[in-house]
Amino acid sequence: MAIGKVYLIPTVLFEERLETIPAYILDAVKDCQGFFVENEKTTRRFFKKIWKEMVIDDYQWFAIHKAEPAVKAQFIQLLKSGKNIGIVSEAGCPGVADPGQHLIAAAQQANIPIKPLVGPSSILLALMASGMNGQCFQFHGYLPIDSLERKNKIKELEADSQKRNCTQIFIETPYRNNSLIKDILTTCNESTQFCMAVDITATTESILTKTIKVWKNQTPDIHKRLAIFLLHAE
Secondary structure (H helix, E strand, C coil): CCCCCCCECCCCCCCCCHHCCCHHHHHHHHHHCEEEEEEEEHHHHHHHCCCCCCCCHHHHECCCCCHHHHHHHHHHHHHHHHCCCCECCCCCCCCCCCHHHHHHHHHCCCCCCEEEEECCCCHHHHHHHHEEEEEECEEEEEEECHHHHHHHHHHHHHHHHHHHEEEEEEEECHHHHHHHHHHHHHHCCCCCEEEEEECCCCCEEEEEEHHHHHHHHHHCCCCCCCEEEEECCC
């Protein structure tokens, strides 16, 4: 029996922006017999939008969560039985800032073919539009919640950026955006470049890079909006 393959299926960053998804994604969805997803409800809705005739219940569905050992075992078993499996992340691209990476690692160890497909990544789109160094960059995920710990981390990232000419990229829970911005503006040097990339791919998209000095005079309110942040010290 032929072994199955893994499709890494990108999804939209905003529901209404289906044009950000390449047409060949539909072929991959149609070639799968099961899906391991971060959020089954939103994935089902996304698939029905790109393929109205899809019969959702004809496919096997599994929640990734933290990709526990039992989930990994089920994933590998299905692939070894010849079924093609799609992985779908809420982060846009599976395996990037996403628990699906643990399933992908398991597939690599089992010598199972993996097909990464092109789609919107907020990390790369923000970096592309920021004007910051794209030769050396780091994504850190979430910074500490505690303000003092967060300020210390910001100082550390700024110093590292200056030393290595490295762009630092991070995210925050939307309702804490403004408090993160406040800590950055009170911690960083005025000459440091800071980019706020908000609502990427949406009609309300805004990706702006300014010095800390300029941001202090025109601080935006992005409470509860999806954002990603970039920092570069010269």
